[in-house]
Amino acid sequence: MSVPMLLTPMETQTAEEHMQNCAAFVDAASFGTGNELLEAAASINCKPTLRQFNVRLQEPLQPEEQLALTGDAKALGEWQLLRCVPLERIDDFNWQTTVRLQSCRQLEYRYFVYVENAAGQKQIRRWETHFKPRQLQSCSEQQQCHSPLDIFGLANGGDEPTTQVHRGWLNHETIIQLKFNGEKMFQVHDIETFDPQHVQLKIVPVEQAAGLVVEYSKQLYGQSQLQLQPAHGVPYTKGDIVIFHVTLPLERMMLQSFRLECYSQTTQELLGSATLTASQLTGSEGLLQLHIKSARDAEQTLARLRLPYVLVQPYQYSPLDFKTTYAHYWPRSWPNLDVGHRGNGKSYIAEAPQERENTIASFLSAHAHHADMVELDVHLTADGIPVIYHDFGLRTAPPGKQIEKPDQLEYVLIKDINYELLKRLRIFSVINGKVLEYPAHNAEPRHEHRIFPRLVEVLQQLPKSLGIDVEIKWPQRRQGGGHEAEQTIDKNFFADRVLHEVIQYGCGRPLIFSSFDADMCTMLRFKQNIFPVMFLTQGETKKWQPFSDLRTRNFQAAVNNAQAFELAGTAPHAEDFLGENAAQLLQQARDQGQIAVIWGDDCNSRERVKYFTEIGATATCYDRSDLYMPETKQRSFFNSSALLAEFEAQCRI
Template sequence: LYAAQAAVHNLLPTEDAATRMFASWMTNVSSPFPSEAALELANDSCRQLHLRVQAVTLHGETVFVCGSTPQLGEWQVARALEMHLEDPATKVWGVKVSAPLHKTLEFRYFIGILLENSNVIVRRWETVRQPRTVSANELTMDRNAAVDMFGNYDGEDKVEPGWLTTESIVHLKMFDNPIVLWKRKYKSVPISYHITPIDLSVRNSDAGPICDESDQHSNTSDFECVKWPVIEIAVMKEQEYEFKKQNQFGNVYAPEDFVIFQAQVMDSSSIAYKVDFYMHRSTDEASIPENIGISYILPGNMQGTFGTCTVPITGTRHQPVGQLNVSYLIIKPLADYSCNCRETYSKFWKKTNRSLDVGHRGAGNARRTDKVENVLENTVASFNYAAKHGADMVELDVQLSKDKVPVIYHDYHICICMKKRKSPLQEEEKLQLAVKDLTVAQLQRLKLSPSVHDSHHYDFREDDLEDNQPFPTLQHVLEAVDPSVGFNVEIKCPMQFRDGTWEMDLNLDINLYVDIILRTLLDYSGKRYIILSCFHPDICTM
């Protein structure tokens, strides 16, 4: 018995746990080995680990660890464990956690913002495909002595921006000479502009403003006055295309630049934006520029998910001195869906020298007639034809029908045949309709006319089998096509031409448009590899 008890002590980390297991063993004296319940108790035993990571954070940001155990949130970022800054000089964050004694602990670090309402905003996270691990046979002393580098492990260094959890994102885009100043003296000197978010819901209460604006036209900006909302800037050119914190006096204006301000907010309808304009009389970076005006972009200026607005620039003497033209985009999170951070294919690509064979719209032609299989593009038959002939992936085009069902079809419009009444020659007239104006049932009942488009011949036939008929739903394609074939899902969305006209009126909130397609993919894609693509930059951002 003493030998058995000593063996148990070697197995378990504490004397109490050993005693409990030994008692459980002795309740079944007929068995020479510990019972399953006793072994389960041993497997559930834990050891204390000290996780430490070196990470550079911005004002208001904190490092979190999320992992496979309940203490680490079981991969749910809302339940992730907050770390503490142990050494400001070396930027090392740490926290003590309990790790299973006989199981591998999996975890990731991410940088986020913890709001007062306990919402966790994911700012940046490690995106090496597999998570970090601490194996059962790794010595506690060695693990506790280690300091991880944020985003760097398994020979890779990958950090990506986070995803939306409960917050929204507002993009304010300035391009094509967006700032117009009427006074000549402003046209010969550098001008910069800085944007500050203003929480109107706080202003309407007794809590006071989020920033001190006792002097709206002072030479000091509201620099780092709060950690939330977050606002960052990116300029669409080399070295500046990644979002970063604004300079104290903002971005120097260049009429040809394409500038995007990104604001992370909880409620876009309660946030206004103050734009300060500064004139730089001196080239000395240490000199303080002069505030020459101010603009306000109010929630009422932004109607709908995207659009444009023009607001006046008011000078220091409260008279208009110019105007500001802004395009905006409001991005909302996918409702009732929680992403976890266990595994990620963000920016992932297999390390191989072999190129991929991708079937364009399936078999590659509008209608494949050069083989025995006579298949039409963007159909189940076409996708399975590509799979049968060795395609790694197929590309398909997705848009929404009138009843908001994702369907597979390339063009925005279709031509249907209309027979003329009382015509002895049975002449047919072609009528063009938008796919978005017909339900799935109506689309699948249509008799379509052959047409020539972009040098492809679209030859629709009534005697085609069901899988070779146009307008299959995305759900049906996900379920009926060989699961070993990956999908490049191109989201069709009308774009604006340079003259201001559109390919087609969407008449649907693009947040809802994208959410419906995403939810279908999440619900029915299974283990199929999916790439999302689109020519519309706002859809790509979303």
């Protein structure tokens, strides 16, 4: 698996040049698939020719893995997994196939590695994720149509070819993650026999099945990528973060069982084990209660283990394809970007901006002051509608009731209210002990100023030149116990509902996902291949109580988790970067090919915005673009037709 690379901007082409090329080569510049007019013209002017594809691997595949090809012609499967072209193995490193293609047409294609489950369904293991696919040049009848020798993952063309291969997205399989990512997970019965802080852990399938693989990430800087387990398990010591990553076919979900085996770090002896079945996973996430039984005496319990899990299901709406991916697209040539926090800044405070936060008016205000992107917060209502609001709940009161003191207000969670009721609710805030009421959604005559806009409205009404950081709100468990809020909506359902609207209406613009929930980031990463994902963390803060997930505790832990699951990077809290080593910390992220978008109240001054730019932040997210935007900035970075043309391939519907 190669380290993710940041790509340079794609070349653009004018419509006039495109039409000229079409006339010369029929459809040489076509980026679409299944274009009937071009295919018809090509069939008249092009002679079908057998084209041979030869590819060499940089390392052999696993015995069950196979290599395939897909591209923008019908004979190449039109980027679809189900219609791909398998290659034949020549030896451990060389593969080839021959496809009849139109000779005068320039084609685009990619290679990928897959496995088949017992039902013959393909699972994408790894695929070439360069922003621009490979190109197969056209040739005339007088020319010899020689195909190049490709190196899997190595981009063709350019002075410095780069290797870029990433894991696929879920199609006919699911992911189970078993997470050793907290404190006090074991309750030990016999410390002399079993020391849970110095063991080696292994997840073993009780029954083997095609398409089932167990990997792990032990999160250490620069070494966190997923890999196969050692024979006697993964060394685990107190404070380590070890995530077991199990991929299995959907049809095995209710049948598969596993053993958690615990070995001695000193003697490699099997100390004990616990059995778990996939059917125990009753929701998208939860906590397993396992009893580790002695290997010598099955009646003896050595320890009890509280083991968190997350279950990632495939995206349930339209299938995705191999045409392109923006999941790791953030060119080095881009400048430090300015991101408007909740639009033009927080509202329910003293001296707030004129526009209420997380409204279309606030987003447009930030854009008017040259913000490159805006950050917004997404919740799901009780009837499954993604809406924009920051907090998990809100203070309200019945119609007509006079409110004078904070204790007269009721607190309700957005996830418990359907959208039509939400629009009618009175909204209050308490600022410096004083109760203030704000216009309800239905009471605000100006559409752009209405609170609780739907995500789809925001995506449709904001200009494409304004990038969007879509933060998925999911309550976290605190170190001292308890959650930020209750959440009863299924996590896979939540992620799919948001993804569905973003894929349908958010394409054609710079857009990135973020979340404080590490597992939500994992879901967003493996459900889709279009948009990048950032892990949002509060780090080593003194402002709030730490979260229980160790991955959230400091910047390097966040960077490690991003490497493990191939996220685009992190969105760390500014408080981590006020010391002398700030620039070195950010360099650690860049060395792993990651972005770092810094956020927080400590960003809220023109001097601090300049400071975070100077120490190497990819972007800075702050309130009040109208006050703190650099004076020299004349327009937003994405306010360019040529630059926006780079994002057109996101739109697949």
